[in-house]
Amino acid sequence: MGFWVIRGSIAQRRYWMLAAVGLVLPLIGWSLLSATGIVNPVFLPGPLSVLGRVGTWYTNDDLLGDIGISTMRVVSGWALSALIALPLGLFIGTYRSVQALLEPLTDFIRYMPAVAFIPLVMLWIGIDEGAKIGIIFIGTFFQMVLMVAEDVRRVPMAQIEAAQTMGATRVEIIERVIIPSAKPALVDTLRITMGWAWTYLVVAELVAANSGLGYAIIKAQRFLQTDKIFCGIILIGLIGLAMDQGFRLMHRKAFPWLYARS
Amino acid sequence: MSTAVQCKGVWKTFGSGATAVTALQDIDLAVEDGEFVTLVGASGCGKSTLLRTIAGIETHNAGEITVGGIPINGPGVERAMVFQNYSLYPWLTVVQNIKFTRQLAAHTRDRTSSDVEVAAGRADALLSVMGLTAVAQAYPNQLSGGMQQRVAIARALMSRPRILLMDEPFGALDAQTREVMHDLILHVSQLELCTVIFVTHDVEEAIYLGQRVVLMAPRPGRVDTVYPVPLTQERSQSMKHHKEFLELKTAILERIRSTSGMKTDLELLQRLSRKTARV
Numbered sequence: 001m002g003f004w005v006i007r008g009s010i011a012q013r014r015y016w017m018l019a020a021v022g023l024v025l026p027l028i029g030w031s032l033l034s035a036t037g038i039v040n041p042v043f044l045p046g047p048l049s050v051l052g053r054v055g056t057w058y059t060n061d062d063l064l065g066d067i068g069i070s071t072m073r074v075v076s077g078w079a080l081s082a083l084i085a086l087p088l089g090l091f092i093g094t095y096r097s098v099q100a101l102l103e104p105l106t107d108f109i110r111y112m113p114a115v116a117f118i119p120l121v122m123l124w125i126g127i128d129e130g131a132k133i134g135i136i137f138i139g140t141f142f143q144m145v146l147m148v149a150e151d152v153r154r155v156p157m158a159q160i161e162a163a164q165t166m167g168a169t170r171v172e173i174i175e176r177v178i179i180p181s182a183k184p185a186l187v188d189t190l191r192i193t194m195g196w197a198w199t200y201l202v203v204a205e206l207v208a209a210n211s212g213l214g215y216a217i218i219k220a221q222r223f224l225q226t227d228k229i230f231c232g233i234i235l236i237g238l239i240g241l242a243m244d245q246g247f248r249l250m251h252r253k254a255f256p257w258l259y260a261r262s
Numbered sequence: 263m264s265t266a267v268q269c270k271g272v273w274k275t276f277g278s279g280a281t282a283v284t285a286l287q288d289i290d291l292a293v294e295d296g297e298f299v300t301l302v303g304a305s306g307c308g309k310s311t312l313l314r315t316i317a318g319i320e321t322h323n324a325g326e327i328t329v330g331g332i333p334i335n336g337p338g339v340e341r342a343m344v345f346q347n348y349s350l351y352p353w354l355t356v357v358q359n360i361k362f363t364r365q366l367a368a369h370t371r372d373r374t375s376s377d378v379e380v381a382a383g384r385a386d387a388l389l390s391v392m393g394l395t396a397v398a399q400a401y402p403n404q405l406s407g408g409m410q411q412r413v414a415i416a417r418a419l420m421s422r423p424r425i426l427l428m429d430e431p432f433g434a435l436d437a438q439t440r441e442v443m444h445d446l447i448l449h450v451s452q453l454e455l456c457t458v459i460f461v462t463h464d465v466e467e468a469i470y471l472g473q474r475v476v477l478m479a480p481r482p483g484r485v486d487t488v489y490p491v492p493l494t495q496e497r498s499q500s501m502k503h504h505k506e507f508l509e510l511k512t513a514i515l516e517r518i519r520s521t522s523g524m525k526t527d528l529e530l531l532q533r534l535s536r537k538t539a540r541v
């Protein structure tokens with residue numbers, strides 16, 4: 001009952017039950033497929049062998065090291081993006097003249113495939129850590145700038161005009177109205193772009209890497225270790241999910257007024 | 263009585279060239295100290311634009327606006343404005359919203375510690391006058407629309423402005439809440455001794471609140487007629503049924519209709535209904 005009510009609310013318990021079913025069903029389907037042996041395990045390894053692979057990866061290879069270096073690359077590339085995109089987006093979203101100067105250019109570069117920059121990045125930066133961080137940066141930065149600018153533009157004009165009529169200066173309006181007003185949206189933008197940064201990891205680790213989850217996936221392909229490929233993909237997914245949840249928790253803690261209801 | 267706000271030959275155009283629109287055409291208007299003036303008119307008559315120009319958040323192309331005899335150049339702390347909605351800061355509590363001006367340089371120059379205490383008392387006084395004491399620590403999105411507008415009014419009054427500019431502040435409220443707000447704003451404006459310029463599209467509201475009702479006409483935006491309201495300064499809801507009130511309301515509504523340029527085309531309506539009848 002109430003299953004197909006458009007935008008209807010459902011009980012907390014039913015929500016979690018459905019969420020669990022949604023997660024467990026594919027897992028069961030996967031187990032059955034591999035257990036019955038319909039599919040060659042080279043193409044589709046079973047869940048148990050993937051799980052076992054986590055163990056051997058941990059004991060024989062440097063699993064924690066791979067996770068660490070990959071996370072470092074993703075977070076560095078993303079943080080570097082944020083460091084430049086936040087102030088730049090703030091300016092684009094606040095001043096029409098800066099928008100005219102920079103937005104069309106950013107829009108243009110945004111459509112260029114980040115992967116195609118790999119040869120250039122290798123030529124310019126080399127093949128060490130900088131290059132990997134550079135790829136992730138190129139993949140996230142241009143999107144991030146535009147999203148930040150949009151967040152800033154969404155600050156209601158009435159909030160800005162109210163401050164103007166109260167005699168606020170330009171700097172005061174930016175510091176005391178625009179930034180606090182846009183902050184929740186900015187945190188969401190950072191959360192979403194963090195996810196994109198992870199998707200560029202494997203691409204970045206194509207560049208002469210010899211460590212990291214993306215590198216492990218590529219190497220496993222060479223040796224037809226399908227279980228290790230599964231393992232790497234699922235690990236990246238789990239780390240991304242954990243970070244996403246971290247951002248969501250921070251959102252709740254930092255902006256109690258958004259969640260406050262009478 | 264001296265003049266609080268004076269507009270002399272104020273012109274304002276939006277856009278330029280062939281697409282330019284004259285929003286305000288040669289506006290002459292004087293508002294006396296302590297007066298409550300309401301601006302009404304058909305949509306597009308420039309009543310909001312005039313108010314925003316007096317607030318200093320729109321610039322005029324020609325003419326002069328003086329406040330207390332001094333020409334304005336942008337917003338000023340002696341003029342406060344209340345918007346229709348979305349102007350409160352949702353990340354601040356009610357009391358923090360009201361005290362917002364206290365953090366601004368324009369209000370803190372030459373501030374002494376006794377001023378800070380006075381300000382705290384001022385915020386408390388406004389909370390109690392506006393009936394907000396119980397919700398002082400709540401966030402705006404926890405309040406009803408009427409309560410939110412009380413906060414907006416309190417915030418505007420915090421710095422003791424001489425002039426209060428109100429841009430359809432009760433336009434989004436239901437009729438009952440509106441009546442309560444009407445009596446509240448009349449009470450508060452007399453208590454605070456401030457001059458009020460109030461924009462509305464509701465003629466009844468304009469007459470009930472205003473000592474004068476300024477009727478503006480559209481395309482181009484101009485002052486059409488100024489109606490003195492033949493009621494005592496102390497208003498009560500029962501006055502809305504007085505003969506003078508109803509006569510003035512009829513006269514203003516008629517005038518708005520004839521200036522709006524939008525007449526109900528009876529012939530067209532009849533033709534349309536005949537067509538549907540045939541189908």
